[in-house]
Amino acid sequence: MIEELGWAALGIAAGVVAGLVPGIHSNTIAFMALLLPLEKNLSFAVFLTSMSVTNSIVDAVPTILLGAPSEENAAGILPGHEMLMRGRGLEAIMLVVFGGLSAIIAGIFLLPVFYSLATKYETVVPIVIPVVTAASFAMMVASEKKALHALAVAVLSGALGIISLQKVENAVFVLITGFFGITGLVETVTGNVQPPKQTLEVSGKTGLRLPLLAAFTSGFTALFPGIGPTQATVTITNFVKGIDSKSYLVLTGGINVGNVMFSILMLYAIEKGRTGLAVALQNFISMDLNMLFILLAAAAMAAGAAVILTEKIAVAAASKVTGKSYRKISALVLAFLVALVGLTSGVHGLIACLAATGTALFCTRSGVRRSQCMAFLLFPTLVFYLG
Amino acid sequence: MEIGLDKVKYIGLTLGFAGFLVLLFLTPDYTTIRPSEAKKELLGEKVSITGEVKNLFMRNGNVFFDLENNGTIKGVFFRPSIEHTSLLRNKALVQVKGTLSVYRDEMEVIVEKVKQLD
Numbered sequence: 001m002i003e004e005l006g007w008a009a010l011g012i013a014a015g016v017v018a019g020l021v022p023g024i025h026s027n028t029i030a031f032m033a034l035l036l037p038l039e040k041n042l043s044f045a046v047f048l049t050s051m052s053v054t055n056s057i058v059d060a061v062p063t064i065l066l067g068a069p070s071e072e073n074a075a076g077i078l079p080g081h082e083m084l085m086r087g088r089g090l091e092a093i094m095l096v097v098f099g100g101l102s103a104i105i106a107g108i109f110l111l112p113v114f115y116s117l118a119t120k121y122e123t124v125v126p127i128v129i130p131v132v133t134a135a136s137f138a139m140m141v142a143s144e145k146k147a148l149h150a151l152a153v154a155v156l157s158g159a160l161g162i163i164s165l166q167k168v169e170n171a172v173f174v175l176i177t178g179f180f181g182i183t184g185l186v187e188t189v190t191g192n193v194q195p196p197k198q199t200l201e202v203s204g205k206t207g208l209r210l211p212l213l214a215a216f217t218s219g220f221t222a223l224f225p226g227i228g229p230t231q232a233t234v235t236i237t238n239f240v241k242g243i244d245s246k247s248y249l250v251l252t253g254g255i256n257v258g259n260v261m262f263s264i265l266m267l268y269a270i271e272k273g274r275t276g277l278a279v280a281l282q283n284f285i286s287m288d289l290n291m292l293f294i295l296l297a298a299a300a301m302a303a304g305a306a307v308i309l310t311e312k313i314a315v316a317a318a319s320k321v322t323g324k325s326y327r328k329i330s331a332l333v334l335a336f337l338v339a340l341v342g343l344t345s346g347v348h349g350l351i352a353c354l355a356a357t358g359t360a361l362f363c364t365r366s367g368v369r370r371s372q373c374m375a376f377l378l379f380p381t382l383v384f385y386l387g
Numbered sequence: 388m389e390i391g392l393d394k395v396k397y398i399g400l401t402l403g404f405a406g407f408l409v410l411l412f413l414t415p416d417y418t419t420i421r422p423s424e425a426k427k428e429l430l431g432e433k434v435s436i437t438g439e440v441k442n443l444f445m446r447n448g449n450v451f452f453d454l455e456n457n458g459t460i461k462g463v464f465f466r467p468s469i470e471h472t473s474l475l476r477n478k479a480l481v482q483v484k485g486t487l488s489v490y491r492d493e494m495e496v497i498v499e500k501v502k503q504l505d
Contacts, residue, residue, distance in 0.1 A: 004414040005407070040468060041500055042414070094392040101399055205389040284468060290413065297409035304403020308396050 004046050008298050011047040012305045015054025019306075020313070022062045022181075022333055027276025029055060040284035042294070049264065049295045050302035052277040053104075056257045057306040060096035061314050065089055065321050066333045067184040077180045078370055079245035087196040089321065091204040093314045095246055097307050099253030102211030103218060104303045107258045108296070111265055114219040118269035129224055130385040136235040137378050140371070143238075149366040156359045157372065158379030164352045165380050172228075172377070174349045177337050178356025179373040183364065185334040186357075194326050198318040202311060210247055213240065214254020221255060222262030222274045229256040231377045261299050268292040415499075417484045423458030425494045429487050436460065436496060437482045437504065440475055450475055454483060454496070461495040471501045480504040 018029045030052055038044055064080035083092035137154065144150035157179070164171040213236065221232040233255050237243045243251065263275035268287045273279035285291060321329065341349045356376070363370050417435040425434070438456035445451070450464040452475060462483055464471060474481060485498040
């Protein structure tokens with residue numbers, strides 16, 4: 001008992017460290033943790049779960065304050081950056097954090113629903129996914145004023161996604177860095193882009209409709225292969241009306257964290273790993289009902305601790321990201337991300353990243369929303385389900 | 388219904404505390420006993436027993452052994468991991484954690500964890 005609680009606390013600490021490092025996502029740390037010379041037992045499973053949940057909440061801080069996206073939080077980088085430039089970066093972070101926390105609470109009540117769906121309809125409902133994805137893509141392009149430019153960006157991004165996912169290691173991280181990270185960081189380093197002094201008091205309000213939507217969406221994300229939190233966020237916002245920047249951030253956080261929780265449920269219900277955490281757990285635990293409840297309790301405890309820690313870290317960090325220091329920090333982050341791409345994916349990764357950056361630059365210069373670049377995930381999803 | 392973002396940390400505190408309580412309740416608490424103290428009254432209890440491994444053999448991926456420490460109790464570990472298998476060898480001094488059970492009218496411990504002591 002004490003042992004498991006101790007490992008949960010260690011997992012929270014490890015998740016905070018991993019969450020603050022730009023570019024490190026929960027799949028990577030789950031697999032890296034498996035390499036540690038530790039006994040693979042219940043305590044280790046609790047450690048992994050706590051670390052993954054904490055990481056998925058804390059990584060809102062570098063995503064929004066530094067413009068360094070993670071695979072799961074990439075959808076939130078643009079509205080988050082927009083709020084940062086209005087001096088409300090802290091509010092943006094807390095919106096993402098609130099989304100994650102409340103999706104876990106809502107998700108706990110939805111567990112029986114998704115358990116039932118998973119055990120009865122896993123082989124039937126995936127037929128809907130390619131239809132929804134194709135419709136989402138069409139709506140994304142059609143909603144732009146410059147539809148032809150948007151189509152060009154989407155086709156370029158989609159082709160890059162399909163090729164890179166086959167040829168490049170860690171392709172999703174590489175392309176997200178290129179599409180959403182490097183462009184913004186280069187603009188900050190070379191231009192006169194400096195965030196104003198940030199409001200250091202947590203303020204603002206948000207509704208409760210979105211966490212429920214996020215919990216539902218993350219449940220389906222965990223149920224079906226080929227759909228990650230970022231694609232799910234982009235897809236759902238094309239179908240649901242009234243999603244403004246703030247709502248987008250709540251959804252991003254909710255779907256990201258909810259996905260981790262529901263992946264544990266899917267491991268129990270259908271014995272399939274849909275996230276790095278679930279695949280790692282599959283290696284050494286046999287999932288029964290007691291184990292499911294233990295891991296969900298660990299996830300809840302980690303989420304609660306992560307929220308409190310993230311607020312404290314965000315307040316401290318937000319006071320530093322103003323003025324001339326921001327350009328230096330952005331340059332460091334840029335160099336770090338490029339080095340990470342090179343180290344993890346080699347020359348092919350750097351080329352893919354450069355291509356993604358070029359596409360994103362064309363996108364912004366054409367007056368097209370950068371979210372069109374998300375086609376790099378939507379196209380491969382369509383190919384996966386139709387191929 | 389709207390919620391202030393300054394209240395989020397209190398919701399987090401509540402959820403974290405709830406998760407802590409559930410984890411406290413669900414994770415097993417092992418009672419340390421000697422082999423001679425394994426009686427039928429403790430059937431189903433989570434126990435921790437230290438002793439020397441004897442008469443070890445494997446069958447169908449399961450490990451069977453006796454654990455001796457001023458008394459003897461039978462132990463069975465169903466499909467142990469490679470790490471656990473390497474710890475269980477004859478004359479090794481180990482601490483096993485598991486559930487007390489009875490098989491063919493003999494007390495045994497169904498092992499969940501093994502820790503090497505020597």
